[in-house]
Amino acid sequence: MYIQDTINDLKQRYSDETEYLQAVEEVFLSARPLIEAHPEYEKADLLKRMAEPERMIRFKVVWTDDQGRVQTNVGYRCQFNGAIGPYKGGLRFQKNVSQSIIKFLGFEQTYKNALTGLPIGGGKGGSDFDPAGKSESEIMRFCQSFMDGLYRYIGPDTDVPAGDMGVGQREIGYLFGQYRRLKGNFENGVLTGKGLSYGGSLERPEATGYGAVYYLEEVLKHLGDTIQGKRIGVSGYGNVAWGIMKKASKLGGKVTYFSGPDGYIHDEDGVEGEEKLGFIKQMRKNDPMHCRSYAEKFGCEFVEGKKFWGVDDLDILMPAAVQNDVDLESAKKIAASNAKYYIEVANMPTTNDALNYLRSQKDLIVAPSKAVNAGGVGVSAMEMAQNSMRLHWSEEEVDEHLKKMMKDIFDCSVAAANEYGLGFDLVAGANIAGFRRVADAMMEQGVF
Numbered sequence: 001m002y003i004q005d006t007i008n009d010l011k012q013r014y015s016d017e018t019e020y021l022q023a024v025e026e027v028f029l030s031a032r033p034l035i036e037a038h039p040e041y042e043k044a045d046l047l048k049r050m051a052e053p054e055r056m057i058r059f060k061v062v063w064t065d066d067q068g069r070v071q072t073n074v075g076y077r078c079q080f081n082g083a084i085g086p087y088k089g090g091l092r093f094q095k096n097v098s099q100s101i102i103k104f105l106g107f108e109q110t111y112k113n114a115l116t117g118l119p120i121g122g123g124k125g126g127s128d129f130d131p132a133g134k135s136e137s138e139i140m141r142f143c144q145s146f147m148d149g150l151y152r153y154i155g156p157d158t159d160v161p162a163g164d165m166g167v168g169q170r171e172i173g174y175l176f177g178q179y180r181r182l183k184g185n186f187e188n189g190v191l192t193g194k195g196l197s198y199g200g201s202l203e204r205p206e207a208t209g210y211g212a213v214y215y216l217e218e219v220l221k222h223l224g225d226t227i228q229g230k231r232i233g234v235s236g237y238g239n240v241a242w243g244i245m246k247k248a249s250k251l252g253g254k255v256t257y258f259s260g261p262d263g264y265i266h267d268e269d270g271v272e273g274e275e276k277l278g279f280i281k282q283m284r285k286n287d288p289m290h291c292r293s294y295a296e297k298f299g300c301e302f303v304e305g306k307k308f309w310g311v312d313d314l315d316i317l318m319p320a321a322v323q324n325d326v327d328l329e330s331a332k333k334i335a336a337s338n339a340k341y342y343i344e345v346a347n348m349p350t351t352n353d354a355l356n357y358l359r360s361q362k363d364l365i366v367a368p369s370k371a372v373n374a375g376g377v378g379v380s381a382m383e384m385a386q387n388s389m390r391l392h393w394s395e396e397e398v399d400e401h402l403k404k405m406m407k408d409i410f411d412c413s414v415a416a417a418n419e420y421g422l423g424f425d426l427v428a429g430a431n432i433a434g435f436r437r438v439a440d441a442m443m444e445q446g447v448f
């Protein structure tokens with residue numbers, strides 16, 4: 001009753017924020033056994049306090065394009081939950097960015113960050129700025145104006161943004177440059193995903209993809225299986241998908257399908273080797289909307305305007321593109337295919353009805369994104385640690401920490417599901433484990 005009543009109230013209050021409501025419902029319902037075992041949560045109005053961002057900052061971002069026209073965008077920073085540490089999470093620059101999308105991402109980030117076991121709260125930000133077709137100097141001017149609106153709300157112990165879609169190392173560089181200019185000091189711990197020349201961490205660009213593959217290895221190991229010879233389908237070809245391709249091929253798996261907004265690629269030989277991986281990196285930089293040129297270059301199949309969910313020659317599916325990539329119709333095709341593992345990577349890539357459907361399939365292992373993709377933000381927290389100690393870790397050190405972190409996330413999810421008699425349920429386990437860490441910190445800090 002308590003959970004459903006809370007969800008209903010939120011649906012009334014935020015009726016137009018679909019993605020946000022979807023994320024809240026998924027976490028609260030998955031953590032049901034834990035919430036029901038703790039009547040003190042209801043007394044403390046904990047669910048509403050967890051669903052409400054501590055702060056939602058909205059600012060205008062005005063910049064001038066190369067033709068001298070003045071352009072106005074909206075910037076957001078949602079400081080969702082700071083109970084465990086400074087707000088931490090990426091910035092997304094994409095045309096469709098709205099308050100609901102930033103709020104859902106900030107909410108998810110809170111539980112994902114808690115799962116890392118590191119002292120980071122949850123936040124997210126971004127803008128409806130569309131980076132497609134913008135020149136280098138337009139990107140720089142936009143980033144500078146964006147930071148003009150944001151700098152007074154962030155800091156190494158307050159809120160530490162990073163990249164997300166449309167924000168990579170180049171944008172972080174411009175954002176940090178402007179922050180430094182405005183503040184007049186060198187606080188490089190204010191942002192992560194930086195270049196190596198001013199305090200970035202080795203392996204941060206690969207961390208989300210590598211972490212996802214390390215998590216996948218834990219799942220396989222637990223079930224007495226291995227990645228050797230497995231055929232993997234990854235949606236997307238951005239930074240995260242690229243990291244998965246790089247690591248999976250090193251470990252003996254084969255990414256034989258990937259996709260873009262224009263359709264999907266089927267490369268029977270697998271995406272592996274410097275040439276293919278380098279091509280994908282360049283393709284993403286030149287044109288994040290089309291992947292067709294890969295098929296032309298390497299002579300493989302391209303299927304226009306379609307998704308590959310449901311094809312019969314894949315063992316492992318890793319949606320790594322956008323939210324709500326897999327709906328109920330795709331989920332039914334997946335369930336009818338030979339795939340054995342559905343490993344979410346992008347934030348909330350599955351609609352709630354599709355996720356419930358997939359979870360109800362006996363022969364399919366389902367893992368949730370907030371556990372699988374936590375390696376990215378985890379290495380960001382390591383970047384913060386290196387910045388505050390004013391030193392650099394070697395790639396081996398970062399990798400060792402990342403591997404261990406992914407194993408811990410997997411283990412604590414398995415343990416949490418077992419504790420509540422749920423069996424091998426990675427979705428419930430991760431939500432319970434993440435929720436409990438945030439709840440404990442909030443309960444101990446009193447009512448506010």
Ligand code: GLU
Binds near residue numbers: 160
């Ligand atoms: N945007 C990434 C995420 O979804 C990374 C955030 C970070 O490194 O702070 O977790």
